[in-house]
Amino acid sequence: MQSISPETIYRGSSAWEESLPQITNLTKSPLVLGRGAHTNSLRNKIFVDLKNQNLNVNSAKLQFDCCYEDISRVKNIILKNKNDSVIAAGGGKVLDSGKYIADCLNIPCITVPLSASTCAGWTALSNIYTKSGQFIKDFALGSCPKILVYDHKFIQTAPKRTLASGVADALAKWYESSITSTTIDDGLVQQAIQISRVLRDQLLINGEKAFKDEFENNPSWQNTIEACGLTAGLVGGIGGEKCRTAAAHAIHNAITQIITPNKFLHGEIVGVGLLLQLRLEEMKNNNKLADQSIKQLLLLMKELNLPTTIAQLGINVFENNNLEKIAEFTCRDKSEIHFLPFEIHKRDIIKVIANFEQQKIKT
Numbered sequence: 567m568q569s570i571s572p573e574t575i576y577r578g579s580s581a582w583e584e585s586l587p588q589i590t591n592l593t594k595s596p597l598v599l600g601r602g603a604h605t606n607s608l609r610n611k612i613f614v615d616l617k618n619q620n621l622n623v624n625s626a627k628l629q630f631d632c633c634y635e636d637i638s639r640v641k642n643i644i645l646k647n648k649n650d651s652v653i654a655a656g657g658g659k660v661l662d663s664g665k666y667i668a669d670c671l672n673i674p675c676i677t678v679p680l681s682a683s684t685c686a687g688w689t690a691l692s693n694i695y696t697k698s699g700q701f702i703k704d705f706a707l708g709s710c711p712k713i714l715v716y717d718h719k720f721i722q723t724a725p726k727r728t729l730a731s732g733v734a735d736a737l738a739k740w741y742e743s744s745i746t747s748t749t750i751d752d753g754l755v756q757q758a759i760q761i762s763r764v765l766r767d768q769l770l771i772n773g774e775k776a777f778k779d780e781f782e783n784n785p786s787w788q789n790t791i792e793a794c795g796l797t798a799g800l801v802g803g804i805g806g807e808k809c810r811t812a813a814a815h816a817i818h819n820a821i822t823q824i825i826t827p828n829k830f831l832h833g834e835i836v837g838v839g840l841l842l843q844l845r846l847e848e849m850k851n852n853n854k855l856a857d858q859s860i861k862q863l864l865l866l867m868k869e870l871n872l873p874t875t876i877a878q879l880g881i882n883v884f885e886n887n888n889l890e891k892i893a894e895f896t897c898r899d900k901s902e903i904h905f906l907p908f909e910i911h912k913r914d915i916i917k918v919i920a921n922f923e924q925q926k927i928k929t
């Protein structure tokens with residue numbers, strides 16, 4: 567069974583208003599789930615608009631990342647309230663939690679992304695973390711959300727940093743799926759990879775302009791937010807599990823194991839993982855184009871103020887055995903790193919990261 571996309575997608579500057587009649591038909595007692603203080607007023611608007619439709623609305627707030635502690639607490643709130651749907655309004659961690667909880671309780675989930683930071687509003691996957699943000703695992707859900715509301719007015723209010731993070735995460739789709747899946751003889755997977763190539767090209771063309779000039783009437787901004795929040799999800803939906811993540815996400819998952827005072831966004835860490843993946847390809851697969859790709863990506867990443875080293879993520883890999891810990895987690899049995907078409911050992915990861923970080927210190 568493959569769930570390619572949400573059943574209904576509303577997109578554009580009045581997506582939320584347009585979605586209200588269908589939401590009102592679908593649910594009588596939704597729970598609005600959110601998290602951060604900066605999205606409070608938007609969640610409040612969502613809450614009031616639903617109340618005005620005569621729905622019996624409740625709300626709940628996550629305290630941490632998408633973790634089992636928050637999930638079981640919110641599940642109990644829903645059971646107590648007898649809510650018949652979850653409306654997850656926020657960034658990737660909120661969307662993943664909402665989808666997971668709805669899936670467990672067998673009620674519909676409506677995703678309302680409040681930034682373009684990930685494609686979590688679209689996908690049938692939830693990433694589970696610990697309370698302190700360490701990656702545990704990907705969890706495959708029964709289906710994509712029932713309704714996805716991609717309201718440009720909402721997304722426009724998000725911090726710029728979330729857009730940059732979304733761009734890095736969406737760029738990784740091409741570099742990860744193309745290396746893991748080109749040998750797969752499945753037309754649909756091949757088509758998904760080609761969509762991810764066009765997605766990358768559009769981000770390279772529009773990304774910088776979108777970041778500098780974030781306005782509803784800026785076509786680059788519109789294309790970029792939809793590329794990050796919609797197309798990236800579509801690639802995963804069509805490609806399915808064969809169109810997999812590879813080293814960039816495996817390295818992301820490993821970096822999250824090191825707890826730092828300042829937390830970084832998913833795509834910010836994936837971006838660094840992507841540069842490291844390309845160095846691995848150069849070293850282990852003799853890929854001559856990898857260096858070219860790194861130079862091309864670095865130009866855009868610098869314009870978008872994205873971190874480009876692990877040091878810029880607040881981690882000194884040469885302290886506290888961090889390099890060893892990252893390499894160990896990256897190469898663990900269940901890691902996506904093993905989807906690469908060549909063998910990877912801990913010593914390869916250590917070598918690539920040490921060279922990369924040392925080189926960056928010098929330059």
Ligand SMILES: [Zn+2]
Pocket residue numbers: 735815832836
């Ligand atoms: Zn991602």
